[in-house]
Amino acid sequence: MAKFPLVRLRRLRRTEALRALVRENKVEVGDLIYPMFIVEGKEIKEEITSMPGVFRHSPDRLPAEIEEIARLKIPGVILFGIPENKDEIGSSAYHPEGVIQQAIRVIKKSVPELIVITDVCLCEYTSHGHCGVITNGQVDNDQTLPLLAKMSLSHIEAGADIIAPSDMMDGRVKIIREALDEKGFQQIAIMSYATKYASAFYGPFREAAESTPQFGDRRAYQLDPPNVREALREVEQDIAEGADIIMIKPALAYLDVIRQVRNTFNHPLASYNVSGEYAMVKAAAQRGWLDERRMVLEILTAIKRAGADIILTYHAKEVAQWLQDE
Numbered sequence: 001m002a003k004f005p006l007v008r009l010r011r012l013r014r015t016e017a018l019r020a021l022v023r024e025n026k027v028e029v030g031d032l033i034y035p036m037f038i039v040e041g042k043e044i045k046e047e048i049t050s051m052p053g054v055f056r057h058s059p060d061r062l063p064a065e066i067e068e069i070a071r072l073k074i075p076g077v078i079l080f081g082i083p084e085n086k087d088e089i090g091s092s093a094y095h096p097e098g099v100i101q102q103a104i105r106v107i108k109k110s111v112p113e114l115i116v117i118t119d120v121c122l123c124e125y126t127s128h129g130h131c132g133v134i135t136n137g138q139v140d141n142d143q144t145l146p147l148l149a150k151m152s153l154s155h156i157e158a159g160a161d162i163i164a165p166s167d168m169m170d171g172r173v174k175i176i177r178e179a180l181d182e183k184g185f186q187q188i189a190i191m192s193y194a195t196k197y198a199s200a201f202y203g204p205f206r207e208a209a210e211s212t213p214q215f216g217d218r219r220a221y222q223l224d225p226p227n228v229r230e231a232l233r234e235v236e237q238d239i240a241e242g243a244d245i246i247m248i249k250p251a252l253a254y255l256d257v258i259r260q261v262r263n264t265f266n267h268p269l270a271s272y273n274v275s276g277e278y279a280m281v282k283a284a285a286q287r288g289w290l291d292e293r294r295m296v297l298e299i300l301t302a303i304k305r306a307g308a309d310i311i312l313t314y315h316a317k318e319v320a321q322w323l324q325d326e
């Protein structure tokens, strides 16, 4: 009798029960955060063309949606605002009656335990579409910081649980942390978009949030995609300034960055499975070119295997449903 091979890795792949027993990574609904677009106005629920299944809701249309999210046991949402009025300094971003401030109050009234994270950045609120105020044709880092602090405070005062600055200005975490502490909000966590790359994968988001820059692009403040050591420096800096959760955005083309950050730091790690990643899967699935459910679960599992604890994804609702049906 031939003895070779002694080691047979196939033994534990023989049945689904055996495979499940030795499975190393599993996406759970508790890992997911659902991104939502909130548009100013009334009675609005409109689908985003390049993101089938994702809608812009006006605050009054939120309760039904939020109750569904809670029923699916998704632990939290992250909110992006589309205001009626935009100006040079993004005033509606920090107005107490701004679209996000209204939305937070509605959500907290319908499902108080749902974690409400708010994106903090000016680009959806500025007439020029950049993430900060403009001085002499450039995004002015230091002039932008106090506005980000003001915006964060107004979200927290409306009831948000976590502030997520995505602007990529230097020093924003520190300024926001100090502003929150000064007003007695020491218990409010900051999830920083520590490494946000200047990525082509944001295309559909810009349609959804109406935030395309009117001139130039964001490469003077977002990270250059080829760089990973610089990403580690960004993370190190945000942690030093007091970030509680670190985020890497986008996810799929940056799995190596997630892994390196995971190996280097002990902070909870989030990654954003962005609009372009979602749109590619949806477009191919609509043509019948791939098995959507298997594809989505494989992508999210890869993000988790790379080292993310938390995944922000537009697939959250369908994934939650699939996991419930299993």
Ligand SMILES: [Zn+2]
Pocket: 121, 122, 123, 124, 130, 131, 166, 167
């Ligand atoms: Zn921005």
